[in-house]
Amino acid sequence: MNTVINQKEYIFQKGIRDDHKIKTSFNFLAKQSFGLDFEAWFQLGEWENKYIPYILLDGDCVVANVSVSLMDFDVLGEKRKYIQIGTVMTEANYGNQGLSRFLVEQVLKDWHGNCDGIYLFGNDSVKDFYPKFGFASVPEYQCSRWAPAISLDIRVEKLNTEEISDLQLLKLKSADFNPYSLFSAESNEWLVLFYSTLFFKDKFWHIPQYDTIVVADFEGDTMNCYDIFGAGDIPLDDILAAVMKEETKKVVFGFTPREQDDCGISILVQEDTTLFFMSEHSNICNEEYLMFPVLTRA
CATH class of the missing domain: 3.40.630.30 (Gcn5-related N-acetyltransferase (GNAT))
Structure with a gap:
């Protein structure tokens, strides 16, 4: 026109x-x-x-x-x-x-x-x-909390977003709601895959034992947990504990967690x-x- x-x-x-x-x-x-x-x-x-x-x-x-x-x-x-x-x-x-x-x-x-x-x-x-x-x-408003005790016996793999099999797994898991969030996107895999080609390509962590993918990165003693894709049958503390680094003391969420008892809430x-x-x-x-x-x- x-x-x-x-x-x-x-x-x-x-x-x-x-x-x-x-x-x-x-x-x-x-x-x-x-x-x-x-x-x-x-x-x-x-x-x-x-x-x-x-x-x-x-x-x-x-x-x-x-x-x-x-x-x-x-x-x-x-x-x-x-x-x-x-x-x-x-x-x-x-x-x-x-x-x-x-x-x-x-x-x-x-x-x-x-x-x-x-x-x-x-x-x-x-x-x-x-x-x-x-x-x-x-x-x-953003939630943050002290990190739970680290778990060293759970295997965690970083997804390779240049591998088709890893991208297929990411697409499958990210199609559902984040079960740990009060405010979550549905059928958002198209946008998650866009992030995987650019800013977040090295931030996807797979926990095979939990059949869960965590989107996270680390800054000093802080873990930024941006999203979680899984069935939701594993306690949130266990998910965080598996992905955390030994020096992690604080978790900052990129979504609004359902469990907020241990969280502080501040204006983003x-x-x-x-x-x-x-x-x-x-x-x-x-x-x-x-x-x-x-x-x-x-």
């Missing part, structure tokens, strides 16, 4: 997965803007219809994008359908021309009122931009990042002291 923005004509299009030429231009802009490369994820066959770029083309080149991710959650036992806005980018020579505004308006036209809420994570430069559309900045502080939320319902994060799981942030 042709559209005129600020006296210049562009082509507006939704969904580009199967158009090689446009997808290549989109990928080039993503590399320029964020250092993201979608090609490995696409080659894995994980770019599904749940990730929908809304793009503007100048000729054959993608010059602006706002992507929509269709997210299914279990929130305190209730099913919620949220829309996440992400990969918001504009080619440098096309900035301040109203392109992002146009694309966000198209997203809201399609999805506002057709889901339980719309959210995004924006940097400090857009703190005044998204409220113009009705978004409100809202806090999230992320440098240059704010959660913006729009919904006809109440903001579940603020009311129930929750956080969007780290691996659901597109």
Whole structure:
């Protein structure tokens, strides 16, 4: 569809997965803007219809994008359908021309009122931009706790995300809810596999005896536990104890654990990042002291 923005004509299009030429231009802009490369994820066959770029083309080149991710959650036992806005980018020579505004308006036209809420994570430069559309900045809450006693007799294997068999195992296990979380994504394997090609490729730990995968890394005496994929029949302490290092003294969660008796809860502080939320319902994060799981942030 042709559209005129600020006296210049562009082509507006939704969904580009199967158009090689446009997808290549989109990928080039993503590399320029964020250092993201979608090609490995696409080659894995994980770019599904749940990730929908809304793009503007100048000729054959993608010059602006706002992507929509269709997210299914279990929130305190209730099913919620949220829309996440992400990969918001504009080619440098096309900035301040109203392109992002146009694309966000198209997203809201399609999805506002057709889901339980719309959210995004924006940097400090857009703190005044998204409220113009009705978004409100809202806090999230993160849990942390002292580490349990370490278990040295449970075998733990680091998954090799370049091995097909390991990726197949990760895809299978991450398709279900995190049974240890109060706020968990369902059928989120497509996004987990995206993380496996980039930022989290060395953070997946398999515990064969427990048939469980833990997503975690370590900073000094702190273990960051981002997610857990398993049946949920193993106590959380046993899961943590198996993956921890000997020097681990503290566990910080990238999701909201069900078991919070030993946890401290604090407002999540992320440098240059704010959660913006729009919904006809109440903001579940603020009311129930929750956080969007780290691996659901597109």
